[in-house]
């Protein structure tokens with residue numbers, strides 16, 4: 524157990540304060556004993572994987588950060604059992620070694636297996652859910668639970684583990700033997716090359732900030748506008764990067780945070796950014812995405828939840844207020860009077876800092892035009 528550890532070194536954004544306590548958990552027993560310690564000492568916990576999708580508060584974290592670092596793996600024919608702390612890139616190398624397919628779409632996907640399972644990470648049409656056979660997870664009481672693929676409730680960047688705050692400890696992946704090694708390597712490398720070409724990998728970043736917009740949830744006129752760039756990943760989507768580009772926000776800079784010019788769905792740390800800079804930039808994009816009436820901003824959980832408890836976003840009310848004010852002013856300029864209904868204003872009290880109060884929150888806006896034609900815009904606040 525270490526004390527007062529800087530979290531900036533563990534976030535790909537390279538921002539954030541210090542954690543009061545920090546522990547590396549290299550196996551199931553170590554995860555359990557970290558949980559038991561936190562309970563006994565009345566400390567909050569936060570589970571960390573590779574830190575490639577996380578924004579820590581500038582004020583740091585008052586509690587215990589448990590870094591999941593069990594990275595053992597073993598093969599049984601085409602089955603691969605691996606600890607949640609192994610990096611996806613090491614898993615790809617292991618598959619390549621055994622000439623097994625199933626994970627090559629993830630070439631260049633940063634982070635750990637545990638993080639990928641929790642968020643059902645995906646790209647280039649593939650998703651981790653496609654190869655997960657079963658998962659061993661631990662709840663905050665230290666109970667070890669086993670789930671098969673169906674139990675995991677995977678959906679677009681979502682899973683049961685996210686929903687129920689379960690710690691992914693290990694998983695079994697189902698692979699295939701259907702391509703020669705050179706071909707597998709070629710596919711994985713092509714994904715890496717694509718990322719180098721189109722993503723701002725030279726700067727600290729945590730990947731795309733927003734989910735892409737499923738075509739089926741977007742107004743037909745918006746679909747029409749973006750019809751030439753619709754892609755299937757894993758279903759037809761309008762890339763949010765294009766919407767941000769369209770909104771003229773490429774290169775927009777707040778403090779040390781910048782909307783990447785290379786890939787506008789990335790926010791990069793161009794030097795000495797704070798988490799607050801990142802958060803403000805994010806909120807700005809959020810308002811614009813909203814403004815663009817894409818209807819649902821399809822926000823990812825890139826700026827994870829406990830941030831809001833102490834850090835960037837002082838309180839839920841303030842944040843919602845700011846979003847709403849921006850929207851109101853914007854539409855007032857256009858002569859439109861928004862009628863705003865906030866639902867779920869009484870959010871359930873939650874115990875743990877890494878819980879997402881925003882997961883449940885929604886802002887519903889009804890915009891009336893001159894003819895009183897009401898249109899309902901609804902989005903998740905987070």
Ligand SMILES: Cc1cc2nc3c(=O)[nH]c(=O)nc-3n(C[C@H](O)[C@H](O)[C@H](O)COP(=O)(O)OP(=O)(O)OC[C@H]3O[C@@H](n4cnc5c(N)ncnc54)[C@H](O)[C@@H]3O)c2cc1C
Pocket residue numbers: 535569570571572573574575576577591607608632633634635636637638639640641642643644645646684689690691692722724728729730731827877
């Ligand atoms: C350059 C770049 C490109 C990216 N491209 C993609 C992409 O194409 N597709 C995509 O889906 N994502 C992408 N990402 C985002 C990120 O890589 C993935 O979301 C990744 O799966 C996160 O894993 P991690 O181990 O780094 O998680 P972390 O950042 O450590 O944590 C993210 C969340 O998962 C939780 N978590 C981590 N490990 C566990 C565990 N074992 N059990 C329970 N909860 C856990 C954390 O508490 C946190 O809430 C990209 C990121 C970068 C930097």
